[in-house]
Amino acid sequence: MTSKLAWKNIWRNKTRSLVFIIAAILGFAMALFTLNTMKSISQQRLSDAINIQTSYIQIHKAGFMEDREINFTIPDAENVMAKVKAMPGIEIVSKRISCNAVVASPENNIACEIKGVMPQEENEISVLKDFLVEGEALNNNQNSPILVSKRTAERLKLKVRSKVVVTIKASNGEITGGSFRVAGIFVTPSTPYDESTVIARYNDLQELSRIDEPHELVIKVTDPNKVIEVQMAIQNQLTNQYQVNDWKYLLPELFAFDGFINMVGMLFTIIIIIGLGFSLMNTMNMIVQERTKELGMLRAIGQGKWSVFRMLLKESGLMTFIGAAGGIVLGIGFISVASKHGISISEGLGFLGIRPIIYPTLHPGLLIMIIVLAIVLTVIISTFPASRALAIKPQEALRD
Amino acid sequence: MKQLIKLAWRNIWRKRKRSVIAIVSVAFAVIISVSLRSLMLGNYDKIIEAGVKSTGHIQIHAVNYWKDKSINDLINKDGELPNILQNIRGIKKIMPRLQNNALGAGENTSKGVMVNGFLPHVENSFTKLSNRLVKGTFIRDTSTTILISEGLAKYLKISVNDTLVLIGQGYHANIAAGKYIIQGIVKLPNPQMNLMNVFMPLQVAQDFSTAQGLISAYMIEVENDDATKAIKSKLNSELNNSYEVMTWDEMMPEIRNSERIDTIIFTMLASCLYLIIGMGLIGTILMMALERRKEFGILQAIGLQKTQIQLVIVIETLLLGLVGIISAFAVAIPFVLYMNAHEIPLTGDSGKSFVAMGVEPVLQLGVKPHLFVLMALIVFSIMLVASLFPVLFVKRLKTSEAIK
Numbered sequence: 001m002t003s004k005l006a007w008k009n010i011w012r013n014k015t016r017s018l019v020f021i022i023a024a025i026l027g028f029a030m031a032l033f034t035l036n037t038m039k040s041i042s043q044q045r046l047s048d049a050i051n052i053q054t055s056y057i058q059i060h061k062a063g064f065m066e067d068r069e070i071n072f073t074i075p076d077a078e079n080v081m082a083k084v085k086a087m088p089g090i091e092i093v094s095k096r097i098s099c100n101a102v103v104a105s106p107e108n109n110i111a112c113e114i115k116g117v118m119p120q121e122e123n124e125i126s127v128l129k130d131f132l133v134e135g136e137a138l139n140n141n142q143n144s145p146i147l148v149s150k151r152t153a154e155r156l157k158l159k160v161r162s163k164v165v166v167t168i169k170a171s172n173g174e175i176t177g178g179s180f181r182v183a184g185i186f187v188t189p190s191t192p193y194d195e196s197t198v199i200a201r202y203n204d205l206q207e208l209s210r211i212d213e214p215h216e217l218v219i220k221v222t223d224p225n226k227v228i229e230v231q232m233a234i235q236n237q238l239t240n241q242y243q244v245n246d247w248k249y250l251l252p253e254l255f256a257f258d259g260f261i262n263m264v265g266m267l268f269t270i271i272i273i274i275g276l277g278f279s280l281m282n283t284m285n286m287i288v289q290e291r292t293k294e295l296g297m298l299r300a301i302g303q304g305k306w307s308v309f310r311m312l313l314k315e316s317g318l319m320t321f322i323g324a325a326g327g328i329v330l331g332i333g334f335i336s337v338a339s340k341h342g343i344s345i346s347e348g349l350g351f352l353g354i355r356p357i358i359y360p361t362l363h364p365g366l367l368i369m370i371i372v373l374a375i376v377l378t379v380i381i382s383t384f385p386a387s388r389a390l391a392i393k394p395q396e397a398l399r400d
Numbered sequence: 401m402k403q404l405i406k407l408a409w410r411n412i413w414r415k416r417k418r419s420v421i422a423i424v425s426v427a428f429a430v431i432i433s434v435s436l437r438s439l440m441l442g443n444y445d446k447i448i449e450a451g452v453k454s455t456g457h458i459q460i461h462a463v464n465y466w467k468d469k470s471i472n473d474l475i476n477k478d479g480e481l482p483n484i485l486q487n488i489r490g491i492k493k494i495m496p497r498l499q500n501n502a503l504g505a506g507e508n509t510s511k512g513v514m515v516n517g518f519l520p521h522v523e524n525s526f527t528k529l530s531n532r533l534v535k536g537t538f539i540r541d542t543s544t545t546i547l548i549s550e551g552l553a554k555y556l557k558i559s560v561n562d563t564l565v566l567i568g569q570g571y572h573a574n575i576a577a578g579k580y581i582i583q584g585i586v587k588l589p590n591p592q593m594n595l596m597n598v599f600m601p602l603q604v605a606q607d608f609s610t611a612q613g614l615i616s617a618y619m620i621e622v623e624n625d626d627a628t629k630a631i632k633s634k635l636n637s638e639l640n641n642s643y644e645v646m647t648w649d650e651m652m653p654e655i656r657n658s659e660r661i662d663t664i665i666f667t668m669l670a671s672c673l674y675l676i677i678g679m680g681l682i683g684t685i686l687m688m689a690l691e692r693r694k695e696f697g698i699l700q701a702i703g704l705q706k707t708q709i710q711l712v713i714v715i716e717t718l719l720l721g722l723v724g725i726i727s728a729f730a731v732a733i734p735f736v737l738y739m740n741a742h743e744i745p746l747t748g749d750s751g752k753s754f755v756a757m758g759v760e761p762v763l764q765l766g767v768k769p770h771l772f773v774l775m776a777l778i779v780f781s782i783m784l785v786a787s788l789f790p791v792l793f794v795k796r797l798k799t800s801e802a803i804k
Contacts, residue, residue, distance in 0.1 A: 015683075016687055019679055019680075019682060019683035019686070020679070020683060023675070023676050023680060027675070030675070031672060034672070038665070067509060068509060069508045069509050070509070070510075071508065100509075101503065102501065102502065102503040102568055104569045107470055107472060108468055108469070108471060108472065109471070109501055109569035110501050111512020111514075111596075112512055154468060155468040155470070168510070169503070169505050169510040173508075256751075268672075274428065275673050275676040275680070276676050276680075278424065278680050279679065281421055282422065282680065282684050286418065286687060345664070348653050348654065348657040349657055349658065352658070
């Protein structure tokens with residue numbers, strides 16, 4: 001009964017209601033679009049970093065992450081790998097050597113991290129091969145191959161098949177060097193990764209660094225949503241001298257950035273809804289003022305004061321609902337257009353790992369957040385003017 | 401006119417609650433957008449300041465040096481260049497630098513480092529590197545000892561009086577190698593830089609890289625920041641094309657790029673906000689006029705011109721905006737000034753993401769007068785648009801019908 005009345009009331013003053021509804025539609029649509037775009041940027045950075053660099057879970061010797069000492073290798077690695085492989089939820093496990101090096105060509109030299117990887121397993125774990133712009137991925141037939149980024153290749157003036165000398169500090173403390181041939185050149189979305197990483201074969205690097213065991217076991221899980229469970233299960237299988245971490249630990253900045261984006265998104269939504277709240281408050285105020293007499297009459301003919309209050313809340317709720325629903329439809333429309341054509345954001349954000357063109361997708365979590373915030377704020381905001389109706393005394397309101 | 405303003409002022413307070421909400425909504429939008437933008441711009445001021453301290457306002461290199469930073473693309477420290485630079489007005493100081501990459505090794509660990517050769521007594525008054533000393537003492541031009549950054553010291557587990565071994569490649573493919581005693585440790589604000597820098601006297605660096613008399617850059621401090629571009633083009637015309645002249649924002653394009661993305665985010669948020677607040681205001685002011693249909697009719701009947709009524713409405717609307725802006729400024733100006741004087745350190749996740757972007761994790765608002773002007777202009781334009789509807793309404797109003 002009150003709902004029907006509320007609906008009819010909205011259309012008594014079409015101009016006023018429409019102005020509010022249009023504001024709400026535009027507000028919700030833009031909020032939804034902006035938030036999803038930002039979230040998509042953050043998600044793209046994360047998934048690129050996981051797929052190219054860290055994968056989902058890594059095992060190190062406890063203390064390696066802090067000190068990165070060349071001798072902090074994983075004890076009994078083969079056994080650990082076999083154990084992990086036998087566990088459920090694991091897609092593939094591979095080993096890596098990781099140490100700091102200077103890579104030099106006759107032209108120039110750079111300091112970076114060199115990773116020694118198992119060619120076959122690595123190609124299943126990392127999508128780096130998809131980012132090769134020249135040459136080919138590592139395989140077992142090449143002669144001391146190395147992958148460098150385009151950026152590094154330019155700085156060292158390298159081409160595919162060029163020779164470079166890699167200098168590292170071996171496990172016995174000696175500084176030692178070995179020569180490698182460029183097999184492929186890659187460009188990933190992340191400039192810092194490109195500038196600081198070269199990749200060689202596990203066996204070649206093992207020979208050079210004279211270590212017996214790997215520094216890092218990299219694990220790809222079958223279900224990314226169950227990373228924490230798998231990580232816990234692995235840690236339970238192993239003693240304390242092994243440290244098992246998921247990507248949140250391995251990529252702390254990106255994980256933190258994702259949290260930061262969530263916070264910004266929440267703030268953004270609250271600001272927009274408060275802005276809308278002012279309009280809503282004014283509209284409701286006018287309604288109560290204009291209809292004092294009418295509300296008094298309703299009370300006089302036997303409506304309870306809470307039923308009048310409910311009717312007013314429903315009226316503002318309905319208006320916001322129409323605005324929000326329209327806004328969400330419009331916002332999703334924006335997003336789907338943008339996801340087809342892409343939004344070109346500024347070039348040169350590679351230093352943050354952000355791709356130059358972003359294809360936003362709809363994140364249901366954000367949609368729910370917007371809806372919940374909208375409901376909570378609408379109720380709070382419209383309670384003030386509506387509560388004035390509670391104070392209406394029928395006999396006074398009807399007097400003049 | 402005075403009469404009309406008085407009338408408009410009184411009209412505003414006839415519906416006190418409604419006007420207060422309208423004013424508060426304007427103030428809200430202005431306060432939020434001014435604070436947010438001040439925060440962003442304040443942060444960029446810090447980033448730029450730190451950036452310029454590390455690169456100087458302008459650098460001169462051998463042509464194409466910056467792209468590859470090759471140790472083979474060097475310029476002569478003495479010779480024609482210093483003379484030319486000394487004769488250009490607006491240059492405060494020139495500072496020679498020799499940069500090279502190397503592998504730095506401590507007891508058990510090693511790490512890629514950037515070796516910076518510089519003249520401590522010349523550069524220090526500009527970069528204020530000695531203020532960043534956290535341990536040990538500062539080096540002199542003639543020292544044979546070095547400074548390393550704090551993060552690097554921690555990583556390599558070495559400290560003052562320990563030895564750092566550096567290995568790399570010198571000029572013309574010579575092997576660069578040396579052992580150096582650490583005299584001091586400096587903490588650099590940029591966390592990435594803090595992990596990888598070694599500072600040594602220019603002569604020592606030239607010996608290390610076998611680059612006698614050569615430098616990779618002349619760093620230039622200008623007297624007045626705004627003259628940077630002008631001095632660059634002057635340099636370009638004076639120097640032949642074996643040199644490249646770059647300003648700080650050309651050397652660090654990421655600063656401008658991330659500023660641009662922040663501007664986009666801010667513009668989106670601010671336009672959302674003003675759009676919504678603006679619609680609310682339009683609605684409110686339109687209602688104000690519609691309600692007063694009869695009143696307008698009577699005013700006309702007693703002899704007021706339509707233009708006078710319209711003027712009252714416009715004044716009313718603008719006054720509403722003005723009061724909103726004044727109350728917003730009354731809150732925002734002290735707030736921004738206070739937050740400019742007191743920076744907030746950021747901790748936790750958001751702090752980490754700042755660090756990851758190479759930014760010191762503190763929040764400090766910048767004082768930007770143009771921002772206040774811009775916001776005031778936006779509010780006035782919204783108010784003008786809002787007053788358009790009632791003005792049109794009055795124009796179409798027929799006295800005889802209105803007073804019925």
